[in-house]
Amino acid sequence: MEKKVTLPKHKFHIQAGDTVVVIGGNSKGLRGVVKEVIVEKDRARVEGVAMITKHMKPTASNPQGSLVKTEGSVHISNLMVIDPATGEPTRTGRKVNEKGKLQRFSKKTGNFIPDAYRKQ
Structure with a gap:
């Protein structure tokens, strides 16, 4: 197998x-x-x-298509x-945050970029 x-x-x-x-x-x-x-x-x-x-495609509910x-x-x-802080495009990197987790940061300003899908 x-x-x-x-x-x-x-x-x-x-x-x-x-x-x-x-x-x-x-x-x-x-x-x-x-x-x-x-x-x-x-x-x-x-x-x-x-x-x-x-x-x-045309269907029964939408005969015209x-x-x-x-x-x-x-x-x-x-x-x-x-970058949420400045509103300008930025490259990103990853570094460890205060909680010990890897998080994205802005290479222009050095600020962390919050995860959009997770509640902070």
């Missing part, structure tokens, strides 16, 4: 709930909140960025976290 190989979980500089700015691609310069991080593809969905049009605008995904490398 063959063992399943489990790959280590990726650590990204972006998390769901972060405010980010797009630094490359067609949506360059746009800001938004990360809705979802797609770990398998190294991509993220950002509110109002990389909008795509989906064609919905429709066009739906939704967010596409953006590669993680094209996103930069916005």
Whole structure:
């Protein structure tokens, strides 16, 4: 019997709930909140960025069909976290906080970046 190989979980500089700015691609310069991080593809969905049009098939409840605008995904490398203290894009690093846990920090200011999905 063959063992399943489990790959280590990726650590990204972006998390769901972060405010980010797009630094490359067609949506360059746009800001938004990360809705979802797609770990398998190294991509993220950002509110109002990389909008795509989906064609919905006609159904009994919607006999005409429709066009739906939704967010596409953006590669993680094209996103930069916005420092909550200054409101400017910043690189991030990890260091141990007062509670002994690894936490992201802004390399521009040195302040910790709060985890958006966890209540502080």
